[in-house]
Amino acid sequence: MSEESKRREALIYHAKPTPGKIKVVPTKKYATQRDLSLAYSPGVAEPCLEIEKDKNNVYKYTAKGNLVAVISNGTAVLGLGNIGPEASKPVMEGKGLLFKIFADIDVFDIEVDTENVEEFIATVKNIAPTFGGINLEDIKAPEAFEIERRLKAELDIPVMHDDQHGTAIISAAALINAVEIAKKKIEEVKIVISGAGAAAISCSRLYQSFGAKRENMVMLDSKGVIRDDRENLTPEKAEFATHRKIDTLVEAMKDADVFIGLSMANIVTPEMLLSMAKTPIVFAMANPDPEIEYDIAVATRKDIIMATGRSDHPNQVNNVLGFPFIFRGALDVRATKINEEMKMAAVKALARLAKESVPEQVNIAYGETRLTFGKDYIIPKPFDPRLIVEVPPAVAKAAMDSGVAKEHITDWEKYKDELRERLGSDNKLIRLLFNRAKTNPKRVVFAEADQLSVIKAAQIVYEEGIAIPILLGRLETIKHLMAEIEFDADVLIIDPKEELENNRKNKYAKVFWEQRKRRGVTLYSAQRLMRERNYFAAMMVSEGDADAVISGYSRSYPSVVKPMLEVIGMAKGTQRVATTNVMMTKRGPLFLSDTSININPTSKELTKIAQMTSQIVKMFGLDPVMAMISYSNFGSSTNEHATKVREAVGYLHRHFPNMVVDGELQTDFALNAALLEEKFPFSKLVGKKVNTLIFPTLDAANITYKLLKELNEAVSIGPIMMGMRKPVHILQFGANVDEIVNMAAIAVIDAQQKEKEELEKVKPN
Numbered sequence: 001m002s003e004e005s006k007r008r009e010a011l012i013y014h015a016k017p018t019p020g021k022i023k024v025v026p027t028k029k030y031a032t033q034r035d036l037s038l039a040y041s042p043g044v045a046e047p048c049l050e051i052e053k054d055k056n057n058v059y060k061y062t063a064k065g066n067l068v069a070v071i072s073n074g075t076a077v078l079g080l081g082n083i084g085p086e087a088s089k090p091v092m093e094g095k096g097l098l099f100k101i102f103a104d105i106d107v108f109d110i111e112v113d114t115e116n117v118e119e120f121i122a123t124v125k126n127i128a129p130t131f132g133g134i135n136l137e138d139i140k141a142p143e144a145f146e147i148e149r150r151l152k153a154e155l156d157i158p159v160m161h162d163d164q165h166g167t168a169i170i171s172a173a174a175l176i177n178a179v180e181i182a183k184k185k186i187e188e189v190k191i192v193i194s195g196a197g198a199a200a201i202s203c204s205r206l207y208q209s210f211g212a213k214r215e216n217m218v219m220l221d222s223k224g225v226i227r228d229d230r231e232n233l234t235p236e237k238a239e240f241a242t243h244r245k246i247d248t249l250v251e252a253m254k255d256a257d258v259f260i261g262l263s264m265a266n267i268v269t270p271e272m273l274l275s276m277a278k279t280p281i282v283f284a285m286a287n288p289d290p291e292i293e294y295d296i297a298v299a300t301r302k303d304i305i306m307a308t309g310r311s312d313h314p315n316q317v318n319n320v321l322g323f324p325f326i327f328r329g330a331l332d333v334r335a336t337k338i339n340e341e342m343k344m345a346a347v348k349a350l351a352r353l354a355k356e357s358v359p360e361q362v363n364i365a366y367g368e369t370r371l372t373f374g375k376d377y378i379i380p381k382p383f384d385p386r387l388i389v390e391v392p393p394a395v396a397k398a399a400m401d402s403g404v405a406k407e408h409i410t411d412w413e414k415y416k417d418e419l420r421e422r423l424g425s426d427n428k429l430i431r432l433l434f435n436r437a438k439t440n441p442k443r444v445v446f447a448e449a450d451q452l453s454v455i456k457a458a459q460i461v462y463e464e465g466i467a468i469p470i471l472l473g474r475l476e477t478i479k480h481l482m483a484e485i486e487f488d489a490d491v492l493i494i495d496p497k498e499e500l501e502n503n504r505k506n507k508y509a510k511v512f513w514e515q516r517k518r519r520g521v522t523l524y525s526a527q528r529l530m531r532e533r534n535y536f537a538a539m540m541v542s543e544g545d546a547d548a549v550i551s552g553y554s555r556s557y558p559s560v561v562k563p564m565l566e567v568i569g570m571a572k573g574t575q576r577v578a579t580t581n582v583m584m585t586k587r588g589p590l591f592l593s594d595t596s597i598n599i600n601p602t603s604k605e606l607t608k609i610a611q612m613t614s615q616i617v618k619m620f621g622l623d624p625v626m627a628m629i630s631y632s633n634f635g636s637s638t639n640e641h642a643t644k645v646r647e648a649v650g651y652l653h654r655h656f657p658n659m660v661v662d663g664e665l666q667t668d669f670a671l672n673a674a675l676l677e678e679k680f681p682f683s684k685l686v687g688k689k690v691n692t693l694i695f696p697t698l699d700a701a702n703i704t705y706k707l708l709k710e711l712n713e714a715v716s717i718g719p720i721m722m723g724m725r726k727p728v729h730i731l732q733f734g735a736n737v738d739e740i741v742n743m744a745a746i747a748v749i750d751a752q753q754k755e756k757e758e759l760e761k762v763k764p765n
């Protein structure tokens with residue numbers, strides 16, 4: 001993607017569909033008059049009075065305990081400099097997003113219009129009662145030091161300047177590991193630190209806590225090397241002034257073991273890297289552009305251990321790995337401070353985690369085959385789900401041991417379970433899907449590529465490397481739309497009506513005629529049918545000219561299913577096709593079947609639907625736990641609708657005893673584990689979390705999934721077609737771009753899966 005396209009993409013991302021990246025969402029019911037009288041006057045007076053009696057009750061009755069202020073005055077925004085409070089807001093909202101997705105902490109971002117230290121301190125102090133913690137961000141040195149020192153002393157909630165301590169914690173963990181990989185000793189390494197601001201000073205201090213020696217450090221600011229004979233140094237710079245008689249970065253880099261960049265872009269040259277010692281460690285952490293580009297650095301020295309602050313290269317040393325988890329631990333024990341002990345605990349937890357074997361889901365999330373501790377993996381990845389289980393407990397424990405915790409955790413396993421629960425699974429699951437698709441992208445025919453939403457989706461899957469799109473539709477329209485959205489990739493575009501496609505069309509028509517000539521199809525009618533995009537698309541897949549098809553955006557479901565069934569047909573041994581929808585709910589993904597095809601399935605058909613859904617759940621990397629739902633519980637009704645579900649469950653229990661499935665069950669019992677255990681302790685689902693619901697009729701399933709989707713209770717992926725011979729996925733009429741992209745990723749994974757099954761069939765035993 002060109003730099004200009006990236007720029008535009010970033011602007012559109014921030015502007016659409018709603019400006020900005022975060023919003024406020026109520027956590028209590030607000031539907032009725034009764035709810036409102038509790039939420040607001042008169043009910044709200046009760047917690048007010050309780051808090052008036054004892055201020056600690058604010059943690060019990062308000063959101064304070066999980067709310068962090070991300071506060072900046074915009075004076076040192078990333079490496080962009082003093083760009084002002086308004087211009088810093090996208091970064092602060094970004095920090096809010098990261099706090100939320102990685103540690104389930106809510107954030108108000110606050111941009112303060114003052115560069116005056118006293119005014120800034122007064123502002124933060126005045127608003128502190130709202131918050132459980134204060135994350136100071138992108139405030140320039142030396143003011144940042146005084147601001148943080150004073151706020152820490154004067155407030156009784158944790159205050160952390162992220163650029164100082166977040167950065168110090170992460171880079172210290174990375175440095176300890178990098179030094180070990182380089183087979184050097186931290187006490188001996190010569191370290192050059194470019195930058196003498198908030199981040200650089202704090203990092204250099206923390207490295208000393210882990211053994212680095214100040215006499216081995218040379219620090220530089222915008223004027224060059226900070227020598228002890230320089231005048232008017234701030235106390236922080238004076239702390240790191242060197243007695244060496246050198247002035248420039250070129251001189252400092254000679255024979256250095258480590259370069260720490262917390263200054264600005266592109267100030268390190270390849271020559272400087274070449275002058276460094278053996279196995280040099282280079283952390284070029286300026287954002288968004290590092291002190292030296294990753295690709296240049298690794299091309300210059302094969303023995304380099306290289307890290308940047310960016311997510312698009314190995315070894316992202318960025319405080320995103322720190323602040324969410326550090327505050328999570330601090331908030332959970334109501335720490336009054338974030339002290340040295342807590343920081344050290346976080347460093348050790350992070351450094352340790354990088355050495356443990358990496359779960360497969362992290363490899364998938366980053367499109368890696370095998371991440372292992374070494375020069376390209378010195379520190380955990382931000383999407384590593386173990387971070388939330390490892391770092392906050394370490395921080396919380398250190399807070400308790402060092403006497404700054406107001407609450408104590410006793411059951412650590414329970415706490416870890418709570419931490420796991422905090423991470424919603426919707427984005428994770430989608431990410432997993434995308435990354436799995438990217439490992440082996442397949443050719444996906446978009447049968448309605450002359451529709452704007454479809455072509456936008458095709459552009460995304462192409463640019464993300466999820467699929468290789470083939471665009472079907474009116475040539476002129478497609479080209480026009482592509483130009484409009486600046487989709488200039490060299491992709492295959494086919495108009496089934498065009499003369500140029502005659503050869504292919506004739507070939508497909510012949511094959512189709514051969515297949516159906518005894519079922520009323522003439523060669524002429526076959527030729528006419530191949531002008532129709534869904535027949536043509538299905539034939540492409542059937543004949544191996546494409547791997548999957550996506551259609552249905554502009555047509556009714558049945559009118560798209562028909563050609564797919566006629567041309568591609570069902571998988572061997574399958575008598576029914578069906579669909580499932582994955583609903584990304586707050587309690588995790590929930591698969592609902594059959595949402596689109598079987599109007600009133602028999603008990604036998606229900607067993608097939610359950611079995612096919614079970615395969616799909618596994619394809620998503622989850623263990624199926626299935627409830628066959630009904631309006632009846634375990635025989636409470638003898639009506640045929642309940643009986644057929646009961647019979648289906650009986651059949652599955654007899655023939656597939658390892659399947660975790662039970663019913664017939666009402667939905668509340670299926671989804672409420674405590675209720676189920678209390679009333680039906682014999683159920684196979686007791687002690688398990690149901691992730692799949694098999695519905696008795698199409699009415700019930702379709703209504704449920706659309707209701708959830710429209711009430712914004714869950715994002716839906718699907719309907720995912722099950723039981724076809726080749727990957728065919730049919731969109732809901734008018735699906736949005738995200739839904740089409742998700743479906744394309746599913747189609748690719750489906751194609752990968754089917755390819756694997758084919759290979760296994762032909763593999764000699």
Ligand SMILES: NC(=O)C1=CN([C@@H]2O[C@H](COP(=O)(O)OP(=O)(O)OC[C@H]3O[C@@H](n4cnc5c(N)ncnc54)[C@H](OP(=O)(O)O)[C@@H]3O)[C@@H](O)[C@H]2O)C=CC1
Nearest residue numbers: 076078079141196197198199221222263286287309318319
């Ligand atoms: N990867 C990560 O997690 C993080 C990265 N950073 C990055 O670190 C950088 C600094 O941030 P922060 O400390 O908050 O900002 P500050 O404004 O506090 O500090 C910037 C420092 O860089 C120095 N500097 C400017 N130009 C040069 C130069 N040519 N050579 C050497 N030093 C120079 C300044 O010198 P002087 O004192 O003379 O003005 C100052 O000491 C930014 O690029 C930021 O993006 C920051 C935090 C986290």
Ligand SMILES: CC(=O)C(=O)O
Nearest residue numbers: 078079163287318319
């Ligand atoms: C990452 C960060 O906080 C910064 O670059 O300022």
Ligand SMILES: [Mg+2]
Nearest residue numbers: 078137138163
């Ligand atoms: Mg910052």
